[in-house]
Amino acid sequence: MGKSILITGGAGFIGSHVVRHFLHKYPDYQIVNLDLLTYAGNLENLLDIETFPNYKFVKGDIRNEAIVDQLFQKYQFDALIHLAAESHVDRSISNPLDFLTTNVLGTVVLLQVAKKYWKNDWNGKLFYHVSTDEVYGSLGETGMFTEQTPYDPHSPYSASKASSDHFVRAYGDTYGMPYIISNCSNNYGPNQFPEKLLPLFINNIRNNKALPVYGDGANTRDWLWVKDHAAAIDLIFHKGVSGETYNIGGFNEWKNIDLIRLLCQVCDEQLNRSAGSAEKLITYVKDRPGHDRRYAIDAGKLASTLGFKPSLNFEEGLRLTVKWYLDNTQWLDHVTSGLYQAYYEKQYQNR
């Protein structure tokens, strides 16, 4: 029998790709997915794997110690891959408390329960914490974030993720918790909730709605194909060194406006619209408060120590992404209307 792993946030964007990746690649692992199914958690992301015999979905809150404890008791986890979080910067600006409770308190609850069950024998145990490059703050025109870059978060989201990273390291230093943290750049690909830049803009282009570009559009992000993030997590989970941090990225920086123009072009092609149609929807709007100017990840350590390489070039990945959303308009319509939330009731009413 292989490992028993708790994955938190497995019904979200990245988590659903991680769950699928592990279930396909490691059929002898027991995977339990604990997810609260907030607005961002969607079981329609997991339809293809929900009947796998070694997979169990549990609807529950990582802040609820009793639920987490029961799961540790029942499944005797060897490891945890922690993705559950409130993840959208704009929401963190209007509602920081959810970010504090889920991202910080929720992480500490998981650490606390893991310590309770593992402390007599840390051997073979791992608390894998999935974090973001946003903890490092904002870069000027040059330079990149390395694993040594001091933390300098600016949004309530990044402040909560930074805090959760500190708690994980503190449990390592104080109690001996075996942990790994990875800090990844912006992900893109299928199943991302259409509040984040790419799926929001694809959905708006499809519906001929304005594309709200914040500020001057010159903010820069570093983009990674979500399935490459899942593959990197797998690699680090199995080959990474306990107590270490790994930056994950694809060396793929784009100024927002350049990315948006390319996206418009790809959407016009795939929607069979005349060239330039989507660009007409670009509308500059008031900037996001505290908007980080530039992120760029130096993923050199991951490449040189563990041999990670992204599988796709960005233009290929962007085309696949647009195609996925345009082929899955029902998914988009469900998440934008809230209909996907009825799926859980229907699917799980007799379980």
Ligand code: NAD
């Ligand atoms: P997401 O918002 O799509 O999914 C988050 C998931 O967590 C949802 O399924 C939600 O239901 C669940 N969740 C939220 N609160 C919960 C709670 N209290 N208890 C249990 N489950 C809860 O987020 P994502 O983009 O998939 O990000 C996943 C993780 O990766 C996060 O920790 C995020 O900080 C990190 N990350 C994201 C990116 C990115 O570009 N999206 C980049 C780097 C790191």
Ligand code: TYD
């Ligand atoms: P987002 O997808 O929210 O990710 P993050 O802020 O975590 O990097 O935003 C990506 C970039 O796109 C960021 O610089 C903000 C910008 N943006 C817009 O210009 N308009 C929008 O409507 C959104 C959601 C984001």
